[in-house]
Amino acid sequence: MTALAMIIIAVVFISVVPQVSNDFWLQAKVGELIARDHTIPKTILFPFTEIRDARFNAHEWLPSLMFYWLIGLVGEDGLPLVMGAAGVALFCLMAWLAYRRSERNLPLALLLGLLAVGIENQRHFLRPELVSLFLLGFYWLLLEACRRRPQVLAWAGALLVVVLWANTHGSFILAPVIAAIYAVGLWLDGLRSGTAGDLRQKQLPKAFAVFSIAALAACVVNPFGVELLQFVVSFGGDTDKIIINEWMPTFSPGWYQIPAVWMGLGCAALTGTVMLLRWRNLSAVDTLLYLMFLVLALKTVRFLVYQGMVAAFVLSALATAGQQGAKKQIRIYAASTFAAALVLGLASQFGNAFGAFPHSALGISPSYTSFMVKKLNAPDLQGNVINSYELGAELVYRAYPRLRPSIDSRIDSYGGAYTWLNGRLFQDDALLTDYVKKYDVRYMLLSHRDFRSVEKLASWTSGRWTIRAMDQRAVLLQRSDLPPAP
Secondary structure, X not given: OHHHHHHHHHHHHHHOOOXXXXXXXXXXXXXXXXXXXXXXXXXXXXXXXXXXXXXXXXXXXXXXXXXXXXXXXXXXHHHHHHHHHHHXXXXXXXXXXXXXXXXXXXXXXXXXXHHXXXXXXXXXXXXXXXXXXXXXXXXXXXXXXXXXXXXXXXXXXXXHHHHHHHOOOHHHHHHHHHHHHHHHHHHHHHHHHOOOOOHHHHHHHHHHHHHHHHHHHHOOOOOOOHHHHHHHHHHHOOHHHHHOHXXXXXXXXXXXXXXXXHHHHHHHHHXXXXXXXXXXXXXXXXXXXXXXXXXXXXXXXXXXXXXXXXXXXXXXXXXXXXXXXXXXXXXXHHHXXXXXXXXXXXXXXXXXXXXXXXXXXXXXXXXXXXXXXHHHOOOOOOEEEEEOHHHHHHHHHHHOOOEEEOOOOOHHHXXXXXXXXXXXXXXXXXXXXXXXXXXXXEEEEEOHHHHHHHOOOHHHHOOOEEEEEEOOXXXXXXXXXXXOXX
């Protein structure tokens, strides 16, 4: 089929991208420690300051193990291909969900699968979040199976997904909420259709209500128990995290300059418009799910990633195959082909949703170049390193414990005050001098942004630091009183 082939080509093109998430390296290192020590780290551990003893909630321990094993299986060079495979797999999953909900409307399912992956592409990184999106898709499939024909196996499968989700990503808290929405929505649908007195219509909302409680209980089946629930809830209200771009409010200053915001909100607007036009066919379950994810998307930019999946879920039920003739289906096939060609053309010119091309993410990726990796592997390079926030995670992966960073990417563990202090080191010479003396700091690994700040300090102009290595992404400084590199 031309439409399917074109869609697969487009999905592969926008999904086969370099690994650009600095969190990935940290999680792979945590996975290595878990595999080696058979225990989950309980403290921050890696930095050279006292913050290393602060509490670390490694709630993403399962993907951390997966990432560590993945590097061992395919190597770092194979990670872009893994990303491509993940994009195709997510398309297949969402297209299958849309196909089932649309009563086998294949052309619509293909189009909605492409929409889901297109919106997700803004955050198509090797992170636990990506794994959680797959779990959400499988969870929906199983809940839909229970909605159509409740069976013990489907309920058990859904609970298993919740357990995996709770050990994968903090978004697991959505699982019991979604089940509760099914319960309320099915009850409202029964009242609306006048079948509330029907025995099955009475039992199904109750079954989902009981399952929502079971799903909440399944959330505590993790190494941290109830504490993980408390952590997720408290993290949702933690204002420190907004210093990270992905946790910024959706309508922060300059929001209109972010393509991902337009993509997510545009998709939500499209979904809402179709829902209004076909409101007679709309179920309360779909309406409530749409509203829940819309509220999340309007709150924080990172939740916009769900809008394509929500569109595939909701819109597929509004245009079933039985309601469409052959001519209309042909037109949808043509629309799918055109949409895929448009995505491919735009991505060829401008990159994918975050500006990356297959095997190339120049100006986007904070990952080290092969040159810097080689320099950091020098055996004489040992000791404490003050580093830019975005460079800490890979430093941990590449060189810990030979080199110890000042910070990495775990803002939820470090807190805003410590993160702010680390940034001040590049602007306050007295603070930097005291820090270097107190902790015997030997090196600095800086982004060019932070290096430009350091260049203005007396510590630099007086010759106390020298450049050991520099490339287009980072600058490695060494104290001048240390022996030169061999």
